[in-house]
Amino acid sequence: VVVAVDANGADLGPAEVAAGAVLAAGQGVRVLLFGPVEEMGIPATTRAEDVEAVDAPLSIAKSPDPARAARASPEASIVQAARAVAEGRAQALVCAGGTGAALAAGLFNIKRARGIHRPALALPLPIPGPAGGRTLILLDVGANAQARAEHLVQFAFMGAALARTVLDISSPRVGLLSNGEEQERGSPLVVEARTQLERRLEAAAQGGDPAHAPPFELVGNVEGGDLTSGAADVIVTDGFTGNIALKLIEGVSQTMLRAIRDAALSTPRAQLGGLLLRPALRSFREEIDPEGQGGAYLLGLRRLGVVPHGSFTRHGFAQAILRAARGAQEDLVGRTHVALEQAGALRSAGGQPPSAPDASLQKR
C-alpha cells in the first residue's frame, strides 16, 4: 500500500512529518511525501522505495479560504498529494495540517464517493476507563457546518464501517447525539435522521445477504454524557455540534489536568504527593493521548483520508500513515459503499444534484 502524505502545515514543521513517514515505512508502508525537500531532512539511508520525497514547498494549510486555494494552486503540496491518490499512485491520503485544505483538495481531486452526499470527519476519541479505556468514534467533527437528515444517515454507516475496521467491533453500537434519550426528543434534524435510520436498517436486513450481520446496532438517542459513558461505539452528529463537542472535550480535559497540576504544586505536601502519583498518571495520560489514534478520518471520498492534528509529533504522524494504510488495505471505502447500498441509503443518480461543497470548509 502506498500513502500520499502532505508534510506541510504541522506545528513542528515538515521534518517531524518526514520522521513519522520514515517510522511508518519501517512498518512496511510506502510513503509518497510532498513537501519542501530541503526542510524535510530525510536520512540519506532511507530508500526511495520506502519514502519517496517530492519537492512541493507551497503550503495552503493556513489559507483563510482553502477551497479557493486548493483550486488556484495545483502545485500546493496537499493538492499534489491528493492528485497522487486520485491518479492511483497512492491508495490513501494523509494531511499533516489544515483540515480545510485536506477536505478541499480531496473533494476537487479524489472526489466524493458515488452516492455520498457529503464527506465527514470522523474522530476516534480515547476515553479513559478500566482496562486501558476505550475508543469512541465521533462524527462529523466539522467537515460541514450544516447537515440534513440523509447526511446523518450516511454518517452512521460510515462511522460503523470505521468502527469495524479500526476498532475491530463486529456490530458497533451507533447513537445519535441529542438533548435527551427519549425517542421523541431532539432537534427536528435528529428526529428525522433516527426515523430514516430505522427504515434503512430494516431495508438492509431484508435486502442484504442473510449470512451477513447487520451493519450496526442503532442504540437511538444518546446525550452529551454518553460521549464518556460507553453507551455507544459511534456517535453521529452534525459538523457544527460535533466541532463544538470535540473542542469542549479537549478544553475540559486540559483545564482539569492543569487544575490538578496546580493543586499538586500548591503545598510541599501536595508536591510530594504529585511526585509519587506521577508514574500512575503517566499511563493515564498515555491512554488519552490523541496521537495514539492517528487523527481524524476523512470519509466519503473515493479514497480514504486521515488528518492528524497539526500539533502531533512524529509518532502521531506515523500512526496516521499506518491507519490510512490499514483502512485502504481493508477497503473501508468499499465496505461503506456496500453497506449504504444494501440499506438503500446512497444518493440516487437521478435524484437531487450533488450539493455544493460546504463554503465554510473547516480548519481545526
Add this chain to the structure above:
Amino acid sequence: VVVAVDANGADLGPAEVAAGAVLAAGQGVRVLLFGPVEEMGIPATTRAEDVEAVDAPLSIAKSPDPARAARASPEASIVQAARAVAEGRAQALVCAGGTGAALAAGLFNIKRARGIHRPALALPLPIPGPAGGRTLILLDVGANAQARAEHLVQFAFMGAALARTVLDISSPRVGLLSNGEEQERGSPLVVEARTQLERRLEAAAQGGDPAHAPPFELVGNVEGGDLTSGAADVIVTDGFTGNIALKLIEGVSQTMLRAIRDAALSTPRAQLGGLLLRPALRSFREEIDPEGQGGAYLLGLRRLGVVPHGSFTRHGFAQAILRAARGAQEDLVGRTHVALEQAGALRSAGGQPPSAPDASLQKR
C-alpha cells in the same frame, strides 16, 4: 423577599430541601415551602414567618409529560409554588427537581415576561483556574430544543443581565457558541443571531441613556474550548447544543476525576501520593462544586426561577433560595426588560403571535 420553593423531586427527598430552606431563612429570606409536610421534618423551633410549610404531597417532578401534568394537576407542589409567585405571595420560584415541571408550571402560571419569545435556562458553571477559578454563564442549557435567531438575541441580553446581577460583572463579555471564531463561521442560526445582535447593540447605544453603560460587550463567535478558556463571561447557544455541552462537561469532568482516582489506587506508591495530594485536591473539588452556584436560572418569565440540580444537598438548595432572593431583590427581570427595550429586541405586541411553549420540555 419571599421565595416559593417546591420541595418535591430532590434525590435526597423533601427533608433535604426543607433543611436548605431553614438554612436560607437563617440568612434573612422568607420561604414558602410546598411539599409533603409529614416528610419534610421542619424543626419545631423554626418560626412560620421564616419557613411556612404548605402541605402539597403531589409531585410531578418525574412526569414524562410535564406540560400536561402541570395543567392537569393544580394541586401539585410545583404548580402551587408557581401560583404563589404569580399571585404575588412570593417574588421568586425555586424548584428542587424536574426542570420540565418548573418550566411548564412557570409558563402556565407566572407566564412569559412581556416581549419575551421564549424562556431560557441559564447555568452558572464553575470553571477551575488560578485564584479560585471563575464562573461562566451558559444558556440555553435546555429549555427549548429549537431556537430562532431572535431567541438567541434575547438570551444574550438575559445572560448579560444575570452576569451583572450574580457575577457582579459590569460589562459582561458575551459570545455565541460556534464551530469557529471567524465572523463568517457558524450555522445559519448563529450567523443570523450575530448580525441581529450587532444591530441591537447599536440601537441600545443610540437609544439608551448616554450615561448608561452598554448592556454587554459582544465578543463574537466562541468555540467549544472557550467554555473553559475565559474568552467570555456569558456563552449563548440554542437549548439543543447547550444541553449537549452541559452534559458533556459533566461527563468529561467526572470521567477524568474517576480516572485519576483509579490511577491513585493502582499501586502502593500512587496510593500514598493520592493521600498526600488529597487536601489540595479538596479545594479544587469545592471550586468546581455546582452546589456553590445554586443551579440553573429560569429566565424569561415575569418572575425569576432557580432550578437546583436534583442531586443537591441542603447547602445547594439553600444557595438556590438565596440566589433567587437576590435576583428578585436586584430586579433581574426588570433590568433584563429595560435592556431589551432599549435595544428594540422585545417581541412587538402587534407582531407574530407568541410561539407555543416547546412540546419537548426538558428534564435534566
